Amino acid sequence: MNQPESRPEPQDDLTHEPASGSLSARARAAVAPQSPYLSGLNPEQRAAVEATEGPVLVLAGAGTGKTRVLTTRIAHLIATGKARPFDILAVTFTNKAAREMRERVASLIGPVAEGMQWLGTFHSIGTKILRRHAELVGLRSDFTILGTDDQLRLMKQVLEAEGIDEKRWPARQLASLIDGWKNRGLGPAQIPGGEAGAFANGKGGKLYTAYQDRLKVLNAADFGDLLLECLRLWREHPDILQQYQDRFRYMLVDEYQDTNVAQYLWLRLLAQARKNLCCVGDDDQSIYGWRGAEVDNILRFEHDFPGATVVRLERNYRSTGHILAAASFLIAKNQGRLGKTLRTEDEPGEKVTITGAWDSEDEARLIGEEIEALHSKRHPLSEIAILVRISAQMREIEDRLANVGVPYRVIGGLRFYERAEIRDALAYLRVVNQPADDLAFERIVNVPKRGLGDATIQVLHNHARAARVPLTEAARFIVETDELKPKPRGALRDLLISFGRWAKLSETMTQSEVAQIVLEESGYTDMWQKDKSADAAGRLENLKELVRSMEEFPDLQSFLEHVSLVMEANETDTTERVSLMTLHAAKGLEFNTVFLPGWEEGLFPNQRALDESGRAGLEEERRLAHVGLTRARRMAKIYFASNRRIHGLWNSTVPSRFVDDLPEASVEIVEAPANFSQGGFGGGSRFDRMAPFSGSSYQTPGWQRAQAHRANTASGSGYSARGSGDRRSPMLIEGELVAKSTGAASAFSVGARVLHSKFGPGTVEAIDGNKLTVEFDKAGRKMVLDSFVEQLG
């Protein structure tokens, strides 16, 4: 929700039966035939919009007008009188998507869209429902929504109370375990026997129960609860479920491939009665399996909802031919998919380019130069994006862009409300608003430093637990005793007095005035003003922004609600900048030109994804590659580096297998310009003469070998340019290695002892073509090209 909870709702909300035969409805239906909103749709889109009754699955490939279908469908339901705005449940994953949907519906049907009170994220709608029936799930209607940091703090308390060593069994791990259960819709009583014992010698289940109990005591819910408790509510109170089934005459879900089991169950319960459920998604863009999303939900749809209408949107309106061909060819390698074939009527356009760099620094340099060139040809910087697999790749690119003076902006990272200063400020306000909010109190009791450290907190906890009262109350008691030393005792008393005073103020002043005063008097603003680190100024700015934004809300309560679910940085920055973000953050966006660095085995596909999830992991990585490519409208530029520093060590790398998954006809290999400025040999000097890419197939082993060779040349000259003491002449190495890797199979065998020029001696563990997995004595396990090592002995 992007508006405060106080929006007026019709009183008859849950009981009034919509009169589908009413005069007004019939009148609106009569207008429908002219419906201008349908005119621009292609036949498939139109089918998806007009199939209003029964279950509908819209498989919407990238750039096929998914949002358009969704919003037009809503407009259609309303305009034809089939539903009133508040009869429609429309769920998204992000607030941004919800906001955009609301705006676009409004642009189609006008301010009537304002009446769509059930348009929002799963979590905001879950919250709304829970607040109405909070008592039935053991909460009060003003329950607090916990962020991840509060969650972790609470988790630590639970571990401590159970006497579990937090070093051996980290709270983080418990948190992800419990999150996993919640994602699967499992309450403490429902976790499978084997899994309950997965943590702290069989205490997993017990800890989950204890955690849930603590949440209830604190009158709090974490994000998972916002859905899970709805499920419990509906299962235990079928009459309430029925109210909502009646209420939501039509249901729409965006990004259905991202739903987890809990969300699926949530939707299924609601849709059971009327079955007017329309899910829009793209199995090829499912990239959140690691946080509980079940691609299966979309693959299973027809089975779960028999008789479902399935509409495929395959006409792409975004990308040119070659880009689309590359993306489609790539994703076709995946097994577990429903299968779509994207097509475009656009021109073929430019081929997807693949550029090899010597190392990551060189890669950043090449990208920087390319951007400068585009910029000088008046390509807008705001239409350029650099999409990386992991955020660690960003630094080097940022450095380079900053160096050459290309303005950029990093998208993603911490949300506004996740920043420490915002969470701190909110914690103060939470305690003012609700003195029993232990988690908030604990967060700020010693921020800024007041001399109230672990020891004091421990005393407070003991008292609070013994007397079964909140920390603030325990504190009030303790300052009257002499249990604490004079210094902390005085500090604690002062703090309590302040909180009393602020609470009084909040009765008469507006919440932003109160916030201003609280931040001043607590010394919090002072703390950052004294801080001389680079980001202190920004933090103060954020605090100001927080206070300012509070003015829009009727009261503190509704502000806190808004902020825990919705708040984000306001992006008013309109300057021309290149966007830098992770591939995950890029989903749903599009740019004229997209740079895709780091296409190397291990990095992308990410080794860890492969290790942890095997083929499923690989396919998700491939979908990520597909998402990356389909962000581009006119140009997609892939890069790989032959050497990359990982965890501080230089690794030699091989190009990603995804490069080989691309269709040759839509791809162009670009020879990176020689890097004279670094005094190197120029990775391609010899290479150029050999012209290995002029041949027919770059997908053959021959191309692989060429890459191997290339990697060699690059590292050889690269290292000698760095003067790192490579005694052998690069040219000589080249000769050796070419000879070595020309053979069909690797010259090495598993168990062989080898020597690598960078990593030293090691043992070959596995062989995959010319790629060796070697366990190095010092450097650990690495994947290297066979051409990089010498046989020992």
Add this chain to the structure above:
DNA sequence: CTCTACTTGATTTTT
């Protein structure tokens, strides 16, 4: 209680 020196370990992230 706080500050500094050290160990440790390291994707992707919305709500």
Add this chain to the structure above:
DNA sequence: TCAAGTAGAG
């Protein structure tokens, strides 16, 4: 490499 989080001194 480098950031975050912990252990021990002041």
